[in-house]
Amino acid sequence: MIILHTIAEIRRYVQEQRMGAKTVGLVPTMGYLHEGHLSLVRQAKEHCDVAVMSIFVNPLQFGPNEDFDSYPRDLQRDAALAESAGIDVIFAPSVDEMYPSGNGKSLTHVDVEAVTDTLCGANRPGHFRGVATVVTKLFNIVMPDKAFFGLKDAQQVVVIQQMVRDLNTPVEVVPCPIVREPDGLAMSSRNVYLSDDQRVQAMVLSRSLSMAVERVQQGERDAEALISAVRAMIEEQPLANIDYVQAVSLRDLTPLQTLDQPALLALAVKFGKTRLIDNIVLDIQR
Amino acid sequence: MIILHTIAEIRRYVQEQRMGAKTVGLVPTMGYLHEGHLSLVRQAKEHCDVAVMSIFVNPLQFGPNEDFDSYPRDLQRDAALAESAGIDVIFAPSVDEMYPSGNGKSLTHVDVEAVTDTLCGANRPGHFRGVATVVTKLFNIVMPDKAFFGLKDAQQVVVIQQMVRDLNTPVEVVPCPIVREPDGLAMSSRNVYLSDDQRVQAMVLSRSLSMAVERVQQGERDAEALISAVRAMIEEQPLANIDYVQAVSLRDLTPLQTLDQPALLALAVKFGKTRLIDNIVLDIQR
Known part of the structure; x- marks a missing residue:
C-alpha cells in the first residue's frame, strides 16, 4: 500500500492502473477510521480491481462553530487499518493542495437544492455544499468507476446521488450499510x-x-x-x-x-x- | 459525420474512440453556427484526434425575460457547416435529455463567485450559474481532453477556467480568438x-x-x-x-x-x- 499527498501523484497512479484496464473504486473519508470505513474498503475491493481511499478533513463542510480544528486525525493509524482491509493507495492531501487559493476556501461550489433543506442540512448551513464540492473535486481527481459511501450519513448519500444524476457525473455511487458497535451504537x-x-x-x-x-x-x-x-x-x-x-x-x-x-x-x-x-x-x- | 441525440449514444461513441487511444476535443455551442464556431472546430481538429460539437440551447442560462424561445435554431444547416469544418460528431440532445426531471430545471448547480459579479454577470443573474452547470454536465458526458471556447464570451472563458481550477476538472480549456465580419462586427x-x-x-x-x-x-x-x-x-x-x-x-x-x-x-x-x-x-x- 502506498500513501500519496499530491493531486499530480494520485492522477498518475490512477492513470497507470487504467492503462492496465483496471477498474478503480474510491472510498472518500475524513480519516480516523473505524469498522464502518473498513467495510467500505472491502466493498470497494469486491467491486473494483483497485481501491483508493481519500483521507481529507474538508474545511469547506464544517461550520464556523463546528469541530474542524479538533476533528481527530491520525494518518499512521489510518494507514495501518486501511492496509489491513486491503486498500491499495491512500490519497491524503493537505488543505492547501485541495484549496490552493489559500484559507481553505473555493470560489466555485456545487450546490444541491431541496434534499439539503431537511435533517442535518437544516441545522448545518453550507455543510452539504462543502460535501458536494469536495466530492466533485475528489471524483475529478481520482476519476473512479465507483465510489462507496456509508448509509450512516444517509442524507449525504441522497445528496451525492442527486448531484451525480443532475451533473451526469460518470461515477456509480454505491451506498453501504451502517456498521454498529456490538451494543448497537453506530460507528463514528x-x-x-x-x-x-x-x-x-x-x-x-x-x-x-x-x-x-x-x-x-x-x-x-x-x-x-x-x-x-x-x-x-x-x-x-x-x-x-x-x-x-x-x-x-x-x-x-x-x-x-x-x-x-x-x-x-x-x-x-x-x-x-x-x-x-x-x-x-x-x-x-x- | 454523425449526429447523436442521447447521452448514452455519445458516451458509447467517445468510449470507442478512447479504446483506440484517440484524444477528444469538445466544442460546446448553442448552434446557429457562424465562422466563430467553425474556427473552434478547426482548433479542435488541430489539437485532438476527434472533434465533438455539442449543440444545445441551454434553458438554464437564460433569464425569464431573455430570448430562450426565440433563439435561432437550425440543426440541418449547423450539421452541414460543422461537417465542412471537419467535425466528427454532433451531440444535439433535447432539453428533457439534459434535464430529465422536467421543465428544464436542475436541483444541482455549479456556482462560481467573484468573477461572475461584473460585466454580463451583473446584468444577467443566474446566467453564469447556468453556463457553469451545463458545461460541467457536458464535460461529464463527453469527457473531452480539451474544450474550445471563443473569446467573444471572454467572461465565460474566465468563469470556466476558474471552475476547472477550483473543481479539478480534468479538461484543458483552450480559449480561441474572436472572429469578426469583414466590417469588424464580432460574429454572433x-x-x-x-x-x-x-x-x-x-x-x-x-x-x-x-x-x-x-x-x-x-x-x-x-x-x-x-x-x-x-x-x-x-x-x-x-x-x-x-x-x-x-x-x-x-x-x-x-x-x-x-x-x-x-x-x-x-x-x-x-x-x-x-x-x-x-x-x-x-x-x-x-
Whole structure:
C-alpha cells in the first residue's frame, strides 16, 4: 500500500492502473477510521480491481462553530487499518493542495437544492455544499468507476446521488450499510469524544430506532406518533439533547405525515458537545 | 459525420474512440453556427484526434425575460457547416435529455463567485450559474481532453477556467480568438436579429474598441477616461443603447481605475431588443 499527498501523484497512479484496464473504486473519508470505513474498503475491493481511499478533513463542510480544528486525525493509524482491509493507495492531501487559493476556501461550489433543506442540512448551513464540492473535486481527481459511501450519513448519500444524476457525473455511487458497535451504537469517528457516561447513554439512539421499526411492523403509520415515541425514549437519558428526529421520504427526503412509502427515520442528538447521528430505513410498501 | 441525440449514444461513441487511444476535443455551442464556431472546430481538429460539437440551447442560462424561445435554431444547416469544418460528431440532445426531471430545471448547480459579479454577470443573474452547470454536465458526458471556447464570451472563458481550477476538472480549456465580419462586427448567432439600420450602426462596437486600443498605445492609462471615450463614440449611434462598458483585470475581472496590468475592455450594447457583446484585450505590462 502506498500513501500519496499530491493531486499530480494520485492522477498518475490512477492513470497507470487504467492503462492496465483496471477498474478503480474510491472510498472518500475524513480519516480516523473505524469498522464502518473498513467495510467500505472491502466493498470497494469486491467491486473494483483497485481501491483508493481519500483521507481529507474538508474545511469547506464544517461550520464556523463546528469541530474542524479538533476533528481527530491520525494518518499512521489510518494507514495501518486501511492496509489491513486491503486498500491499495491512500490519497491524503493537505488543505492547501485541495484549496490552493489559500484559507481553505473555493470560489466555485456545487450546490444541491431541496434534499439539503431537511435533517442535518437544516441545522448545518453550507455543510452539504462543502460535501458536494469536495466530492466533485475528489471524483475529478481520482476519476473512479465507483465510489462507496456509508448509509450512516444517509442524507449525504441522497445528496451525492442527486448531484451525480443532475451533473451526469460518470461515477456509480454505491451506498453501504451502517456498521454498529456490538451494543448497537453506530460507528463514528466522533464516538471518541464521548465520556463514559455519554457513551452508555448514547446506546439509546439505536435502541429507539429498533423500537420504531417494531412499532411500524405492528402497524404504526402515523409519523408524528412514531417520532414522539422515539423522542420520549431518548429524553429518558439525561445527557441526551435532541437536535432532530424526523421521518422523511427515502426518495427525496421530504417530511412524511403518513408512513405510506419507503421512509428514512433519522435523528441527530447531542451528548455534551458531541453531535451523533443515526438512522434506519423503514421498508414500507406504497 | 454523425449526429447523436442521447447521452448514452455519445458516451458509447467517445468510449470507442478512447479504446483506440484517440484524444477528444469538445466544442460546446448553442448552434446557429457562424465562422466563430467553425474556427473552434478547426482548433479542435488541430489539437485532438476527434472533434465533438455539442449543440444545445441551454434553458438554464437564460433569464425569464431573455430570448430562450426565440433563439435561432437550425440543426440541418449547423450539421452541414460543422461537417465542412471537419467535425466528427454532433451531440444535439433535447432539453428533457439534459434535464430529465422536467421543465428544464436542475436541483444541482455549479456556482462560481467573484468573477461572475461584473460585466454580463451583473446584468444577467443566474446566467453564469447556468453556463457553469451545463458545461460541467457536458464535460461529464463527453469527457473531452480539451474544450474550445471563443473569446467573444471572454467572461465565460474566465468563469470556466476558474471552475476547472477550483473543481479539478480534468479538461484543458483552450480559449480561441474572436472572429469578426469583414466590417469588424464580432460574429454572433444573435446578429441575425438585427435590422439593416441596426446592423450598420452596430459596426461602432468594434470601431470603438479599436479606438480604445489606439488611445492605450498613445499612453492613456486612466480607465474612466478611456471608457468615457468609448461610450461617447457608441452614443453617436442613435439606435445604440449601452448596457455597460468596463475595463477589468484580465486575471480576475475586478474593475480597474488605472490601466497598469493586462486588462479586458468589454462592452454590452443593445440595438432594439438585441443585446450584443464585444471586447478586446489591452496588452498592458505591469
